Amino acid sequence: MGRKILLENSDIPNIKSFDVFRAHGGYVSVEKALKTMAPDEIIEEVKKSGLRGRGGAGFPTGLKWTFLDRKSNKPRYLVCNGDESEPGTFKDRYLMEKLPHLLIEGMICSSFALGVNTAYIYIRGEFKYLLGILNQAINEAYKNGFLGKNILGTNFSLDMYVHPGAGAYICGEETALLESLEGNRGNPRIKPPFPAVVGLYDCPTVVNNVETLANVGYIVNFGGDAYASIGLGKSTGTKLISACGNINNPGVYEIELGMSVEDFIYKEEFCGGIKDKLELKAVVPGGSSVPIVPKELILFTASGEKRLMTYESLAEGGFESGTMLGSGGFIVYDQNACIVRNTWNFSRFYHHESCGQCSPCREGTGWMEKILWRIEHGHGNMKDIDLLISIADKIEGNTICPLGDAAAWPVASAIRHFREDFIFHVQYPEIVKNIKHGALYKYDNQD
Amino acid sequence: MSGQKINHILHQKQNIPICFSEAILQKVHKIIAHYPEGKQKSALLPILHIAQEELGGYLNVDVMDYIADLLKIQPIEVYEVATFYSQYYLDKVGKYVIEVCRTGPCAICGGEDIQEYLEGKLHIKDGETTADGLFTLKTVECLGACGFAPVMQINTEFYEHLTPAKIDIILEDLRLNATNDKHSDKTWAEKYS
Ligand SMILES: Cc1cc2nc3c(=O)[nH]c(=O)nc-3n(C[C@H](O)[C@H](O)[C@H](O)COP(=O)(O)O)c2cc1C
Ligand code: SF4
Ligand code: FES
Numbered sequence: 001m002g003r004k005i006l007l008e009n010s011d012i013p014n015i016k017s018f019d020v021f022r023a024h025g026g027y028v029s030v031e032k033a034l035k036t037m038a039p040d041e042i043i044e045e046v047k048k049s050g051l052r053g054r055g056g057a058g059f060p061t062g063l064k065w066t067f068l069d070r071k072s073n074k075p076r077y078l079v080c081n082g083d084e085s086e087p088g089t090f091k092d093r094y095l096m097e098k099l100p101h102l103l104i105e106g107m108i109c110s111s112f113a114l115g116v117n118t119a120y121i122y123i124r125g126e127f128k129y130l131l132g133i134l135n136q137a138i139n140e141a142y143k144n145g146f147l148g149k150n151i152l153g154t155n156f157s158l159d160m161y162v163h164p165g166a167g168a169y170i171c172g173e174e175t176a177l178l179e180s181l182e183g184n185r186g187n188p189r190i191k192p193p194f195p196a197v198v199g200l201y202d203c204p205t206v207v208n209n210v211e212t213l214a215n216v217g218y219i220v221n222f223g224g225d226a227y228a229s230i231g232l233g234k235s236t237g238t239k240l241i242s243a244c245g246n247i248n249n250p251g252v253y254e255i256e257l258g259m260s261v262e263d264f265i266y267k268e269e270f271c272g273g274i275k276d277k278l279e280l281k282a283v284v285p286g287g288s289s290v291p292i293v294p295k296e297l298i299l300f301t302a303s304g305e306k307r308l309m310t311y312e313s314l315a316e317g318g319f320e321s322g323t324m325l326g327s328g329g330f331i332v333y334d335q336n337a338c339i340v341r342n343t344w345n346f347s348r349f350y351h352h353e354s355c356g357q358c359s360p361c362r363e364g365t366g367w368m369e370k371i372l373w374r375i376e377h378g379h380g381n382m383k384d385i386d387l388l389i390s391i392a393d394k395i396e397g398n399t400i401c402p403l404g405d406a407a408a409w410p411v412a413s414a415i416r417h418f419r420e421d422f423i424f425h426v427q428y429p430e431i432v433k434n435i436k437h438g439a440l441y442k443y444d445n446q447d
Numbered sequence: 448m449s450g451q452k453i454n455h456i457l458h459q460k461q462n463i464p465i466c467f468s469e470a471i472l473q474k475v476h477k478i479i480a481h482y483p484e485g486k487q488k489s490a491l492l493p494i495l496h497i498a499q500e501e502l503g504g505y506l507n508v509d510v511m512d513y514i515a516d517l518l519k520i521q522p523i524e525v526y527e528v529a530t531f532y533s534q535y536y537l538d539k540v541g542k543y544v545i546e547v548c549r550t551g552p553c554a555i556c557g558g559e560d561i562q563e564y565l566e567g568k569l570h571i572k573d574g575e576t577t578a579d580g581l582f583t584l585k586t587v588e589c590l591g592a593c594g595f596a597p598v599m600q601i602n603t604e605f606y607e608h609l610t611p612a613k614i615d616i617i618l619e620d621l622r623l624n625a626t627n628d629k630h631s632d633k634t635w636a637e638k639y640s
Contacts, residue, residue: 075483087550087589118483125496125534126590128603131638139640161481164635166492167533169588183491183524185531201486242594244552250594288551288589329593337555345551349588437559 003230005218005238006211007254010098016133018140021101027146029220033109034154037220042113046216048224050236055081055172055209056287056327058311067196068114069204077205078111078119079181080213083165083172085124086287087349088329091240092210094252096123096130099214100137104160106216108146111158114206118159121210122177125166134162169353173401174207176355187355188401211240232258235310239328246334248272261285261307261314262299264330271332278334282417285314286326288346289406291413292339293323319413339421341437343414344372350407361404364395368411375422378429385422389415452530453523456508456537465513471501474636475517487518491528494518495535496635505536533587534603541576541583543621546600549586552593557609561597562586564611568618581625582618 014020021027033042047062068076080103084092096103103121111119123130138160141147149157163181165171171180175189178200199205215237219227228236235257241264244250249272255264264270265280274280283298284290301307302321307314314325333342351365368391374380392408399405415422425432467475475494482489494514495506502510506529508522515522529535536544547562562573565584569577576583592598595607606617 084591085589088552088593090591090593093591124591125492125532126600126603128496128635128638129605131635132633132640135639163481163489164493164496165532166496166528166535167587168531180492181489182486183488183518183520183528185527201483244593244596245555250596252594331552331593333555342551342555345549345554349550352588437554 002259003238003256004254005227005230006095006099006102006214006240007252016098016100016137018101018137018144021099022144026101027105027108027144029217030105030108030112030146031152033112033220034152034156039113039115042109042216042220045219045224046113049215049219049227050224050231050234051212051215051219051227052235052311053209054211054215054239054328056086056289058325061208061212064196064208065114065206067194068206069197070115072204074203075118076114076116077200077203078107078114078116079174079177079200079205079207080107080119080121080210081172081174081177081207082121082123082127082130082210083169083177084127084210085169085172086289086327086329087346088244088284088287088331089242089327090244091242091252091328093127093130094242095210095214095240096127097133100134101141102214102217103210104137104141104146106213107160108141108151108158109216109220110206110208110213112156116206117157119161120181120200121160121162122171122181123162123164124171125164128164131162131164138162168355169349170355170401170403173403176401177207178205185355187357188403190400230256232308232310234312235325239309239325241309241328241330243271243330243332245330245332246275246278246337247332248275255309257310259309261309264309265299265332271330274332274334276334278336280332281335281337282333282339284323284329284331284333284410286324287329288331288349288410289402290324290326291319291322291409292333292342292417293321293413294417297321297417298323319409320416323413338376338435338437339414339418340372340376340425343411344369344376346410347372347407350403354403354407358399358404360395360398361407364391364404365407367391368407372411375425376432378425378433380422380426380429382423382426384426385415385419452537453526456511456526456530460508460512463509465502465509467498467501471497471636474639478639479518488520488524491518491520491525492532493635493639495525495529499535500635504542505539507537539576542581542625543601544583544585546585546587546590548588548590548592548596548598550589550593552589553596553598556596558597561599561609561611561614564614568614581622 051061052058168186170176171186173188176186180186195205266273280295284292302317311325315322347369351369354361356362392412395404396408479487479490511525515525597609
């Protein structure tokens with residue numbers, strides 16, 4: 001346990017630069033791939049590795065790659081999803097900032113495997129500072145012959161560009177991202193057809209998360225089996241977890257999949273326990289879109305087993321008692337956090353970020369926000385609680401893209417596990433109205 | 448919503464001739480070349496960032512029409528995009544745009560207090576600009592920096608682990624530097640070298 005793949009070298013001074021990165025084994029996988037491997041062999045290794053998409057859905061990467069339409073004569077594209085806007089998630093920015101060449105290296109190997117000659121890295125516009133870092137790294141890769149025409153003297157050529165967005169969570173959804181890359185509003189497309197067949201400029205396109213692509217260099221170097229030997233069961237490899245909220249050590253951690261959730265929350269080398277010696281109340285382990293679960297259900301499954309940091313264990317119990325690993329945005333709430341207020345906050349987020357194409361999402365997120373505002377501010381009634389469930393239920397599964405589901409799940413799960421908090425808000429409006437919520441005030445009042 | 452915004456845009460038309468400098472135009476053409484032949488519209492988002500920064504701090508209709516012309520697309524295609532993304536401003540903003548994160552992870556770590564403190568200190572509310580034209584205050588959704596909460600950006604530069612005392616220092620610094628026209632961070636155009 002505890003092996004690292006991505007951040008092993010992240011503390012080496014100036015690892016951001018090509019020369020230092022190269023001196024520490026950087027770009028070796030590109031040499032190996034281009035000179036000794038056939039594209040299909042790389043895809044085979046990625047399949048064997050069991051690597052799953054790190055953007056949230058956890059779809060097997062090798063399998064996704066086999067869907068790419070190779071029969072059409074159109075150019076193929078690789079698009080790296082660096083939109084990272086899911087509340088609680090800040091791992092991709094960390095990777096791009098610290099190790100831009102690791103991403104570029106993985107993207108060159110991936111492009112070679114997929115027969116791609118043009119690749120884009122889409123970053124959210126708020127990450128303007130990354131645009132300079134990535135452009136500089138790309139320029140260095142060109143200068144050193146790892147990008148451009150006839151890379152390393154082979155007949156493989158690849159151009160790579162960075163494309164900034166301009167502030168819209170929905171552009172993280174892969175088809176909205178492609179629209180945005182084409183210079184349009186970020187309105188998701190109806191699937192099918194999937195991007196693997198009709199993607200960027202109607203051409204076959206693979207969209208992968210930053211962290212997913214950064215793993216490919218390791219898989220090329222050491223083989224799919226070596227990668228699969230790390231982790232636990234079907235959750236192979238490592239995962240970047242961005243931990244935040246009421247904990248002692250917020251930050252980005254690379255963990256080997258399979259460690260216990262309890263160790264991750266309480267061990268000093270990870271979250272370091274709950275801030276100010278308070279009690280743990282709840283966790284949202286995979287970004288704001290995944291179900292919130294109370295302390296008992298994040299530390300143990302409903303059947304009493306230790307909950308582990310794997311795709312399977314976190315999901316065990318389904319939506320009744322489980323949640324999801326999602327993007328790895330690990331949000332921790334202490335005993336003083338108000339679940340109703342947090343649910344209202346997240347609903348406001350989804351309402352604000354809905355692109356507005358489907359009525360269940362556009363209207364439903366607004367209704368949920370309004371009702372939650374009402375309850376949180378002491379104007380709710382008992383019927384509101386079930387009304388929320390009914391709205392969430394009607395949004396889920398009835399929209400073009402999964403943002404609708406992502407808006408419904410946090411509400412449904414908060415009421416499922418913390419119904420008494422909602423009832424309290426309705427029963428004691430005068431108390432609720434007078435609570436001061438800001439954490440700074442909270443700390444002021446402690447002594 | 449968008450319909451109203453577009454009406455609002457059209458009312459501002461002044462027919463002022465607008466043009467990027469020669470140096471910026473070179474950058475712009477370089478960016479257009481990142482995309483395949485005939486797909487120059489793809490360059491719209493990055494170029495709007497540059498336009499906003501270089502041509503007056505916000506996207507008025509004359510600027511947008513100029514960009515449409517430059518990219519050989521219809522003006523409405525630019526309006527559609529400018530009204531969709533939160534980083535494009537359709538009205539004049541302050542020299543410094545303070546964007547405070549209001550989303551869950553920041554909120555449980557004091558983000559709401561930070562917003563309240565800024566409103567009190569600058570005597571403006573969300574979306575307003577100070578009378579001296581120096582500061583615009585805006586709440587935004589998660590900035591992807593939740594581990595450093597509470598967080599804000601000023602002209603897309605990150606400020607993290609905020610406290611009232613820290614904010615006092617940051618704003619004082621900006622006030623002192625306000626006469627100096629240089630951005631502390633590089634401009635969008637400079638990020639493409
Ligand atoms: C509303 C919404 C937002 C998303 N945001 C992101 C994001 O910021 N980054 C990301 O990699 N994937 C995001 N996704 C998932 C992408 O659609 C896509 O599945 C992913 O980029 C595929 O890459 P992967 O298989 O490597 O994970 C989002 C999905 C939805 C529905
Ligand atoms: S579900 Fe929401 S965000 Fe997704 S396409 Fe429909 S309206 Fe847009
Ligand atoms: S919630 Fe504030 S940066 Fe993510």
